[in-house]
Amino acid sequence: MNTITPGLAALPAEKKQWFVEDRFGMFIHWGLYSLPARHEWVKNREEISTEDYQKYFDHFDPDLYDPAEWAKMARAAGMKYVVLTTKHHEGFCLWDSAVTDYKVTETPYGKDLLGPFVEAFRAEGLKVGFYYSLIDWHHPDFPVDPFHPQRNDPEAARMNEGRDISRYASYMRDQVRELLTGFGKIDVIWFDFSYPNRLHNELPGKGHKDWQSEELVKLVRDLQPEIIINNRLDLVDLPADVTTPEQYVPREWPKVKGENVTWEACHTLSGSWGYHRDEDTWKSPDQLIRLLVDTVSMGGNLLMNVGPTGRGLLDDRAVSALDVYGKWMKLNGRSIYGCTQSSLEAPQDCRLTQRGNRLYVHLFSWPFRHLHLDGLAGKVRYAQFLHDASEVLIVPADEEDPWNPTQVKVAPTSVTLELPVRKPDVLVPVIELF
Ligand code: H79
Numbered sequence: 001m002n003t004i005t006p007g008l009a010a011l012p013a014e015k016k017q018w019f020v021e022d023r024f025g026m027f028i029h030w031g032l033y034s035l036p037a038r039h040e041w042v043k044n045r046e047e048i049s050t051e052d053y054q055k056y057f058d059h060f061d062p063d064l065y066d067p068a069e070w071a072k073m074a075r076a077a078g079m080k081y082v083v084l085t086t087k088h089h090e091g092f093c094l095w096d097s098a099v100t101d102y103k104v105t106e107t108p109y110g111k112d113l114l115g116p117f118v119e120a121f122r123a124e125g126l127k128v129g130f131y132y133s134l135i136d137w138h139h140p141d142f143p144v145d146p147f148h149p150q151r152n153d154p155e156a157a158r159m160n161e162g163r164d165i166s167r168y169a170s171y172m173r174d175q176v177r178e179l180l181t182g183f184g185k186i187d188v189i190w191f192d193f194s195y196p197n198r199l200h201n202e203l204p205g206k207g208h209k210d211w212q213s214e215e216l217v218k219l220v221r222d223l224q225p226e227i228i229i230n231n232r233l234d235l236v237d238l239p240a241d242v243t244t245p246e247q248y249v250p251r252e253w254p255k256v257k258g259e260n261v262t263w264e265a266c267h268t269l270s271g272s273w274g275y276h277r278d279e280d281t282w283k284s285p286d287q288l289i290r291l292l293v294d295t296v297s298m299g300g301n302l303l304m305n306v307g308p309t310g311r312g313l314l315d316d317r318a319v320s321a322l323d324v325y326g327k328w329m330k331l332n333g334r335s336i337y338g339c340t341q342s343s344l345e346a347p348q349d350c351r352l353t354q355r356g357n358r359l360y361v362h363l364f365s366w367p368f369r370h371l372h373l374d375g376l377a378g379k380v381r382y383a384q385f386l387h388d389a390s391e392v393l394i395v396p397a398d399e400e401d402p403w404n405p406t407q408v409k410v411a412p413t414s415v416t417l418e419l420p421v422r423k424p425d426v427l428v429p430v431i432e433l434f
Contacts, residue, residue, distance in 0.1 A: 091138025129188025
């Protein structure tokens with residue numbers, strides 16, 4: 001357990017209000033790994049040496065980069081905030097950092113990418129977040145540990161001579177200071193990630209002592225008092241502002257020490273975070289919408305990732321996925337923004353969200369004619385489909401079954417809705433209850 005400096009408290013709930021109301025953000029993974037186009041961990045997975053990885057730096061030239069286009073697409077998809085990888089595990093920086101040459105301004109592109117990015121997204125009204133990798137496979141003081149690309153290099157032991165992770169921790173603080181002073185108000189900082197020894201049978205991992213996490217948090221709070229900091233700094237006793245399950249759907253609202261926490265699921269469109277040319281595991285339109293609904297129905301946010309190409313474009317598959325969200329959110333966003341988990345139990349194959357006393361029923365499968373909502377007897381005055389505001393009839397509580405006249409159709413504790421036989425042409429139809 002760590003001892004936490006008094007005063008290093010988490011952000012109060014009112015400062016996170018915008019975040020839980022916005023519900024839907026865009027994650028962007030962009031770096032040198034967009035060129036090999038076979039996963040952002042390619043350097044690690046294929047144990048590529050720094051010399052061999054250099055070709056991606058030498059050819060990084062996103063001539064079609066237009067952040068205003070990305071920002072428009074994010075906004076059209078219904079996303080309200082964005083988080084960009086300013087530096088991923090490969091160590092390459094998208095801004096003109098003063099403390100390294102491993103940065104975009106030294107590539108053929110030759111210009112800062114981050115300033116224009118921040119400006120473009122702010123201009124579309126989105127909040128802006130920075131992802132910053134704690135792991136760095138390029139920095140000369142980052143140890144060649146058992147999870148490093150050069151772990152099997154015969155020179156690994158020699159490479160490690162003189163490496164000093166405390167110098168790396170200080171490098172990170174320098175970079176975080178640049179990021180949080182050079183680009184105006186930043187709304188989220190997303191550190192990624194810790195793998196402390198205790199999780200790996202005492203193999204030398206990396207945790208709060210290596211990163212000097214407390215110092216980082218102090219610095220961040222000092223520079224940007226309202227910023228949201230995620231939970232990957234290995235500060236077990238410091239309540240994080242947001243808990244970030246990755247690439248899975250929790251079964252219930254995530255808890256820390258038994259308490260529901262502010263949380264944000266992050267997911268990929270295709271499996272890889274970085275642009276992956278050959279991947280076959282793109283999520284279906286239906287899955288994309290369900291991921292969002294599932295998450296909000298358990299009180300969380302969804303940060304959905306895109307991986308731009310080496311030329312700076314979102315490819316057609318990503319654009320189609322964003323279109324799926326845009327089309328659905330335009331009609332159904334009211335059941336997402338400002339909504340949270342409902343205290344009522346959802347009917348089979350449904351997900352509930354709630355805002356005040358508006359209840360939203362999301363239908364993942366299509367029942368035949370009747371939908372029974374237990375526990376709502378006497379509480380619903382009107383029901384409509386959200387996508388077209390067409391009335392959904394409420395079966396009168398005393399309506400008898402003509403084929404069994406002693407029997408009423410509606411259970412005493414329930415509200416029963418009469419659905420059309422055919423499912424409306426919406427990926428996930430939503431019924432709004434007043
Ligand atoms: O940036 C994206 C991913 O590249 C990064 N987080 C998202 C947002 C990420 N990649 N992998 N992971 C997070 C989890 C990785 C876990 C493992 Fe391991 C890597 C298991 C084995 C190798 C951690 C490091 C545990 C052992 C070594």
